[in-house]
Amino acid sequence: MPSLLVINPNTSASVTALLQGHVQAAAGPALSVHTLTARFGAPYISDEASYAVANHAVLDSWAVAQAQGLKPDAVLIGCFGDPGLFALRDGAGVPVGGLAEASFTAAAWHGRFAIVTGGDRWRPMLSRLANALGYGQTLAGIHTVAPTGAQLAADPVGARKLLAEACCQAADRFKAQAVILGGAGLAGIAADIAAQVPVPLVDSVTAGAQWALEALLNPGARNVSPAGFGVAWQNVSWELEALP
Secondary structure: OOEEEEOOOOOOHHHHHHHHHHHHHHHHHHOEEEEEEEEOOOOOOOOHHHHHHHHHHHHHHHHHHHHHHOOOOEEEOOOOOOOOHHHHHOOOOOOOEHHHHHHHHHHHOOOOOOEEEEOOOOOHHHHHHHHOOOOOOOOEEEEOOOOOOHHHHHHHHHHHHHHHHHHHHHHHHHHHEEEEOOOHHOOOOHHHHHOOOOOOOEEHHHHHHHHHHHHHHHHHHHOOOOOOOOOOOOOOOHHHHOOO
């Protein structure tokens, strides 16, 4: 059975458990899902500084997986923002995806899409990522709600009402053909509120699982760089120093 490693760049074990459950459920019996939690950084990434540290934490988590003898067939970065995506993709030697990129791809099938997520500081970060991934023209707009993803996850009942309203507003305001509900901590909410939203609603975690299935069932469809980073690491974890 193909194996998928899901790296949670947040340090919250509760988010890791949420990812494990929802990714495995979405992937079904076709994949064996293993999760790792970042050893350092922010409990929930919500700004540029925590995002910058998460880039390092993702590489460190990959190094830990290698030191533990894990040999995944693909890697999914379990954060809607995909920290470390380009760096890990450059040297992991297996397909590497992220929740945001997978969601952009899924939503773009419907046409121009909007994003709804928690925390206003994510707006420029997600806009930059969309441009970097080639979705700048397809992204119709970004609607953020005041609570962060962590705060939304802590109040599931209130979050569903707030997010349903936000998704409807985003679809109307940006004339979007689809809306992405982005955030690892928001996994599963899209299914609960989809009937209230007038356009297709994409769950970022479900999209990530679907990306992994596609990557592993059609390995020839994706370009994968050779394994190895070729960096003489210094003053980092011993696991990272041991990477080739």
